Amino acid sequence: AQSVTQPDIHITVSEGASLELRCNYSYGATPYLFWYVQSPGQGLQLLLKYFSGDTLVQGIKGFEAEFKRSQSSFNLRKPSVHWSDAAEYFCAVGDGDSWGKFQFGAGTQVVVTP
Amino acid sequence: ETGVTQSPTHLIKTRGQQVTLRCSSQSGHNTVSWYQQALGQGPQFIFQYYREEENGRGNFPPRFSGLQFPNYSSELNVNALELDDSALYLCASSLWGSTEAFFGQGTRLTVV
Numbered sequence: 001a002q003s004v005t006q007p008d009i010h011i012t013v014s015e016g017a018s019l020e021l022r023c024n025y026s027y028g029a030t031p032y033l034f035w036y037v038q039s040p041g042q043g044l045q046l047l048l049k050y051f052s053g054d055t056l057v058q059g060i061k062g063f064e065a066e067f068k069r070s071q072s073s074f075n076l077r078k079p080s081v082h083w084s085d086a087a088e089y090f091c092a093v094g095d096g097d098s099w100g101k102f103q104f105g106a107g108t109q110v111v112v113t114p
Numbered sequence: 115e116t117g118v119t120q121s122p123t124h125l126i127k128t129r130g131q132q133v134t135l136r137c138s139s140q141s142g143h144n145t146v147s148w149y150q151q152a153l154g155q156g157p158q159f160i161f162q163y164y165r166e167e168e169n170g171r172g173n174f175p176p177r178f179s180g181l182q183f184p185n186y187s188s189e190l191n192v193n194a195l196e197l198d199d200s201a202l203y204l205c206a207s208s209l210w211g212s213t214e215a216f217f218g219q220g221t222r223l224t225v226v
Contacts, residue, residue, distance in 0.1 A: 043118070043219040046214060099209075100147040100215040106156045
């Protein structure tokens with residue numbers, strides 16, 4: 001069975017500092033991996049996705065993620081955080097047999113301090 | 115904005131009642147998936163509809179049911195509401211075969 005683990009429930013980062021959010025997955029085959037962001041009272045917005053090919057994936061809002069098969073990880077990074085990046089971030093693994101079905105992690109809440 | 119609209123945005127129901135939530139999918143999308151997001155948790159897959167038929171269900175009891183209409187919009191129905199059904203319900207629309215899904219802003223259901 002697929003599963004997604006986000007080890008950090010809450011991260012506080014200073015504006016301008018770098019950010020890394022961890023994600024570990026368990027999946028039998030090559031996973032389809034996603035990062036979504038959710039602002040308060042909002043739905044989920046796709047930041048980036050990985051299916052195959054280059055293991056470093058670029059997304060929107062200056063985010064990138066690196067797929068490491070050996071570590072079963074798909075960590076999200078941003079070099080310099082802006083106050084508007086404060087939100088909840090979800091890592092998800094997709095079911096390649098059925099589009100739109102995801103297994104989400106529990107999320108990481110990011111707080112940005114001045 | 116994604117073009118996926120959900121209604122209502124908020125509602126309060128009493129335990130034992132029934133509720134219907136609605137989702138209009140993005141233009142051109144033929145697949146709708148529903149998720150339940152309890153407070154402090156990630157979204158949990160409820161079920162998916164494709165071509166007006168259920169195409170997979172998560173670990174939810176039969177009192178959670180749904181419909182998809184010819185225009186691809188969808189409803190989620192929950193019977194015999196329980197307190198634990200209080201959550202944000204998210205709808206995601208996608209085009210079958212596409213790797214991307216677009217989420218609506220959700221319906222916040224509170225059961226008292």
